[in-house]
Amino acid sequence: MEALRVSLRDTLQGTLRGTLRGTVVQTTALTRPENHRLVYTTTVTTTALIVLLAYSRRCYLEWYALGEGGIPRSPVGWFMNLLAHIVARRDHRAVPAPYERLIPPPSDSATSSSSTTTATTSSSSSSAPSTSVPSSSASTTSSSGRTKSKSKSKSKSKSSREQPEPQSEPEPEVEGTVITLSPRDEAKYGEYCRRSFFSGSSSRTASLPPRSPPRPTVPTTVIPQRQTTETASGSTLAAQDAYLRAIATANPRLFAIQPSRLESPKFHALWVVPSPNVASSSSTSTSTSTSSAAANSGSSSEREKEEKDHSRDRDRESRRSRRSRKSRHEVKIDPASVPWFPRSARGEVAHVHHEGSTHVVLSLADAAHVVRQGWGERHKMSGVGDILPWGYVLVYAPRDGRREDWMVWREIVLAGARVVAKCAGFEGEVIVP
DSSP states (O other), rough: OOHHHHHHHHHHHHHHHHHHHHHHHHHHHHTGGGHHHHHHHHHHHHHHHHHHHHHHHHHHHHHHHHHSSSSSHHHHHHHHHHHHHHTTOOOOTTTSSSEEEEEEOHHHHHHHHHHHHHHHHHHHHHHHOOOOOOOOHHHHHHHHHHHHHHHHHHHHHHHHHHHHOOOOOOSSSEEEEEEOOHHHHHHHHHHHHSSSSSSSSSSSSSOOOOOOOOOOOOOOOOSOOOOSSSSSOHHHHHHHHHHHHHHHHHHHTEEEEOOOSSSTTEEEEEOOOOOOOOOOOOOOOHHHHHHHHHHHSSOOHHHHHHHHHHHHHHHHHHHHHHHHHHHHTSSSGGGGGGGTSSSTTTTEEEEETSSSOOEEEHHHHHHHHHHHHHSSOOTBBBBBTTTTTTEHHHHHHOOOOHHHHHHHHHHHHHHHHHHHHHHHHHHSOOOOO
16 A cells, blocks of 8 residues: 555656646747747737627627517627618717708898898988979879880780799798708608698697707617616506507597517507508399399299399499499508608507607608707618618607606607608598597
8 A cells, every 4th residue: 555655646746747847848938039929919819809708798788688679689689780880870869950951041241231222222212302293294104104114014024934933942841951852862752751740830840849958868779779768657658558549549440559560569559550442342243143043933923022132232232332432532541652661661650668768750850850859869770771761760758747748759649640641641630639
């Protein structure tokens, strides 16, 4: 046993001496001047990888905490969000909007010249002496004046016919701004997107009170877009969802509550319902041939009965055909035919997120006004190709205890419902619940 213990001790000591000798040799080799670059590069790369992994982990956890969105809630979805940053816009809070142009105020020289002209005209008219003219000369003067005025008016009318009328500047949608679109976008959005659909506003101007600052915090992520401060309470979320359902209940043939297609199907969205297709009545000839064959084969009493049934069927078919002809003249609601609606969800008006913010589809004028007054911001993909329209806006959650926030949120949702229904072909008025 003693010999075995001595041999094991000698073996361990030899092994330790060899290991230490190899470590010293490797350390000595690394400390040589020609290996300094390798040591430096390895250290910097390892440190950068550790920092990058730690930062990526933190960013992923923050993105994951935002909740459901329109992409998978996994590392694959997070990577898709990173790729979306390449094409996403950075002017989602810009005022004026990217599709608006500021109207320059009138110059001081033009204002001074117009005031000088007005003053000169008024002074000349006040300083003109009053002289009495005989009646005969007055009549002659008036007749000659009429002749001259007629000739002047004729010449003016001829010149106006010859010269084309100058094109007027587009009417400002908001004071100081005007919507300017490319010819492609002009044909895409149409005339209704220049209008405001807020209650009590004219066709060109919107009317929302400014929101008291500051704005809530919205992370820099592209998908999903959420706010992380000033979130809504459970009662506010229930009231928002109930109001969307109330709009659909008040307009059952126009709106419905369906799962969102722009984001997670877990969100309930307000949709414009397309009108049902008019079915053609093709059973008239079939019923007629069947009744005539039965009349020829049966007895006289049966024939009379069949004739009565046949006349009843004809009356029913005539009423059905009249209803079908009437329905052909009715306006069809077809959200799928509107080119500026989101391609993946044509007809979706609004959906509420779990923290109270809401995505709403608005007209261009109303979207710019909402951002200008501080009630929301555009999506970072709004206006990027045909992915999302310019009017796709994130409306901030109503703050608890503020009646004004709740009323403005309702007004914005109603404006989105009106513009989507109008562009889809609806000619009436949306019933306000």
